[in-house]
Amino acid sequence: MEERKLRRIIMFPLPFLGHFNPMIQLARILHNRGFSVTILHTSFNSPVPSQYPHFTFRTIHHKNEGEEGDPLSQSNASGMDLVAFIRQLRQSYAEPFRKSLAAEVGGKEKVCCLVSDSVWARNTEVAAEEVGIRRLVLTTSGAASFRAYTAYPLLRDKEYLPIKDSRLDEPVLELPPLKVKDLPVMETSEPEELYRVVNSMVKGAKSSSGVIWNTFEDLEHMELMDFSSHFQVPIFPIGPFHKHSENSLPTIKNKEDHLTTDWLDEQEPQSVVYVSFGSLADMEEKEFLEIAWGLRNCERPFLWVVRPGLVRGAEWLESLPCGFVENIGDKGKFVKWVNQLEVLAHPAVGVFWTHCGWNSTLESISEGVPMICTPCFTDQRVNARYIVDVWEVGIMLERSKMDRKEIEKVIRSGIIGEGDGMRERCLKWKERAIVCLSQDGSSSKYLERLVSHVLSFD
Ligand code: UDX
Numbered sequence: 001m002e003e004r005k006l007r008r009i010i011m012f013p014l015p016f017l018g019h020f021n022p023m024i025q026l027a028r029i030l031h032n033r034g035f036s037v038t039i040l041h042t043s044f045n046s047p048v049p050s051q052y053p054h055f056t057f058r059t060i061h062h063k064n065e066g067e068e069g070d071p072l073s074q075s076n077a078s079g080m081d082l083v084a085f086i087r088q089l090r091q092s093y094a095e096p097f098r099k100s101l102a103a104e105v106g107g108k109e110k111v112c113c114l115v116s117d118s119v120w121a122r123n124t125e126v127a128a129e130e131v132g133i134r135r136l137v138l139t140t141s142g143a144a145s146f147r148a149y150t151a152y153p154l155l156r157d158k159e160y161l162p163i164k165d166s167r168l169d170e171p172v173l174e175l176p177p178l179k180v181k182d183l184p185v186m187e188t189s190e191p192e193e194l195y196r197v198v199n200s201m202v203k204g205a206k207s208s209s210g211v212i213w214n215t216f217e218d219l220e221h222m223e224l225m226d227f228s229s230h231f232q233v234p235i236f237p238i239g240p241f242h243k244h245s246e247n248s249l250p251t252i253k254n255k256e257d258h259l260t261t262d263w264l265d266e267q268e269p270q271s272v273v274y275v276s277f278g279s280l281a282d283m284e285e286k287e288f289l290e291i292a293w294g295l296r297n298c299e300r301p302f303l304w305v306v307r308p309g310l311v312r313g314a315e316w317l318e319s320l321p322c323g324f325v326e327n328i329g330d331k332g333k334f335v336k337w338v339n340q341l342e343v344l345a346h347p348a349v350g351v352f353w354t355h356c357g358w359n360s361t362l363e364s365i366s367e368g369v370p371m372i373c374t375p376c377f378t379d380q381r382v383n384a385r386y387i388v389d390v391w392e393v394g395i396m397l398e399r400s401k402m403d404r405k406e407i408e409k410v411i412r413s414g415i416i417g418e419g420d421g422m423r424e425r426c427l428k429w430k431e432r433a434i435v436c437l438s439q440d441g442s443s444s445k446y447l448e449r450l451v452s453h454v455l456s457f458d
Contacts, residue, residue, distance in 0.1 A: 121204030145379035294407025
């Protein structure tokens, strides 16, 4: 084991929480298998290294850092045109990454491979080739959404893309059970750039030495097989990452976390609507107010993560009518952030109203919590369709139809509690995830294969 510590893996996460978290979880898993890990990270949104004492961190700076008008100078990308932002990230960090990687590989310790986020794609391919190391890709979204990304050229040929409003409810015959409105796109001023990012991501995976997935075989068997039938690349579905034993770390709780747990402890089992739309999505004040009234009117206890930046143009809760929070009293709780893993594992949580980011989806399934699905963009739309129609553990509440009456109707529809067998089905998926992670389960076997694969790079 100790000898293996001499083998170093370099990891290069995309600097958004939904991508950084699974990369760090993967780092812990590989570290536990005897590898040393160096995380190369961008100066934009850089992590706090002291929180991860087992790893070496190196910050990559870009050329125009600190200059006036530097688009990467803000602290987060919430509310931005994400496609344009990713283009900026890829352009600004390509050359500095190349140099950093070369410096690492030229150092004293032997580097056995690079693990990069799939979105960095061909940026990292060229750099790894230059220094002669193998490159694995981490896909932080699910296999179903990746299948839809892979089909982009076909979707364009058949004119499903760009999406026309008149075709939203049409099935995509080549990608069942998706409808046109489920295709993984997002609003952007640079639609051609979105196609470039997606194509480059797919090509980058195809030319890699292996693709690591934060999913488990039982959940996405067909979609993983579909990938394998198109790409001659080894796959390693070893998720859910956060459920591997080395990731069940004791959490350091601040005062707010304690207050949230105390509040949850006071609620009836399976009674609470937990609401969170992840780390990037944002909304207009009008939508925010509809959600607030909908939650209030359905008279269920709720815990709502209103991240600063969630409501466009607002600091936090100031758009709520005067006295709104006071009137709700103990029935509802607004927080800026929670430890989501802890909240979902709490017995008081009855349903998760989510934007269906892949991490949130997997975290909810892993705790057996059914979902209300309001996808915002890209893979979230595919995930929502699978949650509702394939895994049958949630109901759809489309963003375009999200007024207070509809919200009340959906929450009162019985999804909390029995939910038409939904909780039971979700608990079965939870069990299947546990089986996949057990000693002879598929995720454990794939992990062993991954370790042998990386060791074979010598
Ligand atoms: C983004 C994309 O939106 C998503 O579709 C893609 O699959 C991954 O990257 P994000 O929108 O942040 O991610 O959503 P999600 O994937 O759900 O990740 C959010 C993470 O933040 C989760 O791990 C969740 O546990 C965590 N979180 C969220 C908290 O810990 N506390 C909170 O209050 C909210």
